[in-house]
Amino acid sequence: MKKSLGAKIFALPSPVWVVGTYGENDVPNVMTAAWGGICCSDPPCVTVSLQKQRASYDNIIKRKAFTISIPSSKQVAEADYVGIVSGKNTDKFAKVSLTAVKSELVDAPYVGEFSLILECRLIQTVELGIHTQFIGEIVDVKADHDVLDEKGIPSLEKVSPFVFSAADRGYYQIGDQLGQAFSIGMKFKI
Template identity: 30%
Template sequence: MKQIWKPGTMIYPLPAVLVSCGDMERSNLITVAWTGTICTNPAMCYISIRPERHSYPIIASTMEFTINLTTESMAHATDLCGVKSGRDIDKWEVTGLTKGKGVNVSCPYIVESPLSIECRVKEIMHLGSHDMMIAEVLGVLADDSLLDPSTGAFDLGQAGLINYSHGHYYRQGEEIGRFGWTVKKK
């Protein structure tokens, strides 16, 4: 039997990401769990953030951001960037994370992140508590230590990614299958 609850956002787990915005001199980090893929061709994604957040006007004015996937070693920084405001502290300095110069955007990426996705905002949808920033992916920066030297295949499973689920952070689990494995011929 299932209990009936009021409407809520219970689609979990989600990636816990750090979004970087601004430029190399004045930038900020914001923790975001409301993020995802919209389209593969053209490559598009979204983030949803509250308009009162410090990063919101930075992104709205530059129309750029970078999504940085987070790992277990980045968990403390990920949480801190979600509970402290860039109005009050320099999150780069406090977390010890390293700024990398963006390739396709002016905002920095996080060097310690295994994968950074550089984005340009195409549209901001005002939805309620959060606004959705729909963005085109301009480039992806992948940590070459996760590349298999013989095949060139990228193994993000080895990165130690973390997820967010209803107020808690979790390590990503082990692989149980691969897309199409249920119909693969033996």
């Protein structure tokens, strides 16, 4: 028998993404968010949920754009820091020695040192209580050459992203591949 834990945010795990936006006077800002994911494949879209008091919230509303920079497990401290402090009074890029790169496609910066980037145009917002869900259409994905596989697509192993567990507020590295999607379960097909 299972134990009831109540209505909690224990959908494990959550991706760790660094959301890039521009603030007043084109000041680049980033913040770490774990409430996000893919929400549509055609057009390709992601969703990220932010609280209204975050500087990034107003930035997205005003600029109608954001980026998602995906940090590697080697960049966990930098990603954690930019989620701890406010961009309203801190130059987070300078503090953790990261580079703000201006997107040529959307009105938002991304982190130059992170190997996988999603450039997103805001297409919808949904109010959900203390969070607002921002839905962004992915207008381009940028990747460093060294994280691409032989087919030219991002390799999970090479990108080395990490995930967040809301249950214990910990970061975890992603482990070994268990099998090929849309294939391993075929043994049950009759």
